[in-house]
Amino acid sequence: MARLDPHSYCDDTQAQTKSFALHARVDFPTQTIHAEVTLVFRAATSGRLDLDTRDLTIEHVEDASGQALTFQLHPAEPHLGQRLSIELAATTPSVTLRYRTSPEASALQWLEPAQTKGGTQPFLFSQCQAIHARSLIPMQDTPRLRVTYTAVMEYPRELTLVMAAADRGRTETETGATHRFEMPQPIPRTCSHSRSATSRRRDLSPRCRVWAEPAVVDAAAYEFADVEAMIGAAEALFGPYDWERFDILTMRRRFRMAGWRTRG
Numbered sequence: 241m242a243r244l245d246p247h248s249y250c251d252d253t254q255a256q257t258k259s260f261a262l263h264a265r266v267d268f269p270t271q272t273i274h275a276e277v278t279l280v281f282r283a284a285t286s287g288r289l290d291l292d293t294r295d296l297t298i299e300h301v302e303d304a305s306g307q308a309l310t311f312q313l314h315p316a317e318p319h320l321g322q323r324l325s326i327e328l329a330a331t332t333p334s335v336t337l338r339y340r341t342s343p344e345a346s347a348l349q350w351l352e353p354a355q356t357k358g359g360t361q362p363f364l365f366s367q368c369q370a371i372h373a374r375s376l377i378p379m380q381d382t383p384r385l386r387v388t389y390t391a392v393m394e395y396p397r398e399l400t401l402v403m404a405a406a407d408r409g410r411t412e413t414e415t416g417a418t419h420r421f422e423m424p425q426p427i428p429r430t431c432s433h434s435r436s437a438t439s440r441r442r443d444l445s446p447r448c449r450v451w452a453e454p455a456v457v458d459a460a461a462y463e464f465a466d467v468e469a470m471i472g473a474a475e476a477l478f479g480p481y482d483w484e485r486f487d488i489l490t491m492r493r494r495f496r497m498a499g500w501r502t503r504g
Contacts, residue, residue, distance in 0.1 A: 292374035294321030295342035386426035
């Protein structure tokens with residue numbers, strides 16, 4: 241076993257994740273996320289795979305052919321969480337895990353309507369830095385691995401979901417909404433964040449936008465009015481901005497940073 245990151249169970253002698261595809265349903269009444277994620281490897285492999293988890297309930301694991309795989313959640317260790325060991329019985333390019341998060345997931349902050357500025361809808365914010373992605377997705381939670389990803393998120397129709405990824409469209413039903421996102425650039429998992437809340441947007445330029453609760457969105461747009469000019473100045477020094485957009489998400493006055501909580 242070669243663990244080059246002391247804060248992760250990731251073993252560089254095992255399969256390395258190249259990308260993942262997440263399909264998740266946000267459940268506000270239980271403050272949990274029910275999800276399925278497919279981890280795609282850089283090369284097809286067999287043998288043992290160790291993943292990082294924290295307070296996750298793992299329901300099922302299978303390989304690319306649909307064959308159920310044997311797995312074990314080891315006892316929790318301080319800071320690290322629980323090592324999830326999977327036995328890849330045959331050479332496979334990917335594994336798929338079905339699971340759900342805990343209401344105490346360290347990457348998630350759930351707010352009741354009364355805790356928001358508008359006071360009418362709940363609020364959810366994810367914060368994966370520094371090693372809290374493992375409480376949201378079973379994965380190799382280390383910045384040593386940069387991954388691309390896609391996400392399909394299901395959530396209440398009256399809310400808006402924003403993610404640190406390219407928006408690929410939202411569809412609605414009578415009771416809910418489904419939103420698709422894509423991150424084509426390889427990034428550390430800690431850089432992926434999302435928010436589900438009642439939000440409004442204001443365009444600052446063709447590629448810049450600010451998101452905030454309706455009561456403060458105009459003030460937020462005023463505060464960040466010069467962002468496009470700042471990006472232009474940076475491009476003059478360092479070259480073109482590589483991402484499709486530069487969107488800004490404003491938070492409520494008090495919110496929990498990963499690893500600690502606030503009240504009110």
